[in-house]
Amino acid sequence: xxxxxQSPSTLSASVGGRVTITCRASQNVGxxxxxxxxxxxxxxxxxxxxxxxxxxxxPSRFSGSGSGTEFTLTISSLQPDDSxxxxxxxxxxxxxxxxxxxxxxK
Amino acid sequence: xxxxxxxxxxxxxxxxSLRLSCAASGFTFNNYGMHWVRQAPGKGLEWVAVISDNxxxxxxxxxxxxxxxxxxDNYKNTVYLQMNSLRAEDTAVYYCxxxxxxxxxxxxxxxxxxxxxxxxxx
Numbered sequence: 508x509x510x511x512x513q514s515p516s517t518l519s520a521s522v523g524g525r526v527t528i529t530c531r532a533s534q535n536v537g538x539x540x541x542x543x544x545x546x547x548x549x550x551x552x553x554x555x556x557x558x559x560x561x562x563x564x565x566p567s568r569f570s571g572s573g574s575g576t577e578f579t580l581t582i583s584s585l586q587p588d589d590s591x592x593x594x595x596x597x598x599x600x601x602x603x604x605x606x607x608x609x610x611x612x613k
Numbered sequence: 614x615x616x617x618x619x620x621x622x623x624x625x626x627x628x629x630s631l632r633l634s635c636a637a638s639g640f641t642f643n644n645y646g647m648h649w650v651r652q653a654p655g656k657g658l659e660w661v662a663v664i665s666d667n668x669x670x671x672x673x674x675x676x677x678x679x680x681x682x683x684x685x686d687n688y689k690n691t692v693y694l695q696m697n698s699l700r701a702e703d704t705a706v707y708y709c710x711x712x713x714x715x716x717x718x719x720x721x722x723x724x725x726x727x728x729x730x731x732x733x734x735x
Contacts, residue, residue, distance in 0.1 A: 539720075541721060541722070543658075543722070549727075550708055550725035550726060550727055550728055551658065551708075551722070551725055553721070553722060553724075556721055594657065594658055596658075596722070598720035598721055601660070601672070601674075601720070602648075602660040602663075602720045603660065604657055604658040604659070604660070605657070606657050607658075
């Protein structure tokens with residue numbers, strides 16, 4: 508099974524600040540990597556697929572990068588609405604998720 | 614618009630069974646694979662099962678294999694999760710999720726229902 512290691516588990520940043528979340532795969536997953544946002548009490552929402560492709564309607568301050576085993580989700584200018592948990596998912600072989608990153612606003 | 618409405622959750626005792634349902638609307642149901650994904654209270658996401666668009670192929674996570682079975686009825690636009698021999702560790706919110714194509718290898722989770730809570734406790 509492919510294991511996904513996400514870091515950090517929690518981060519706190521100011522409005523307007525830059526946020527970076529890292530996801531590492533135990534095996535090469537190519538670009539079969541997605542990012543999801545989950546707000547408290549709500550279902551997850553797909554933000555990015557194929558490591559870099561932003562879903563329609565997702566603000567351009569979100570971006571994804573990486574391939575193979577190392578991936579990054581970046582929020583270029585953090586907004587209050589971005590307070591949420593973020594999960595990576597590899598979908599190269601079956602499906603596994605990272606442990607999640609909780610993003611808080613300072 | 615796409616809608617997925619889960620039902621069937623509740624509080625059950627260990628060793629018993631429960632069947633979850635997910636009613637789909639707003640898209641051509643028999644063109645898409647469907648998944649169940651669960652989330653234990655305060656924990657992360659765990660993929661549970663997938664079924665192909667025509668219902669002929671499915672996969673289950675090792676943690677539920679032999680106990681849970683995914684199925685679908687394309688006439689009723691509904692996907693099911695039959696859960697047998699339930700354990701305390703199966704306690705979670707169970708989400709029904711639409712993927713972006715028809716096969717069991719379609720694993721991008723493009724639209725999620727709101728979930729139904731299953732609590733396994735004596």
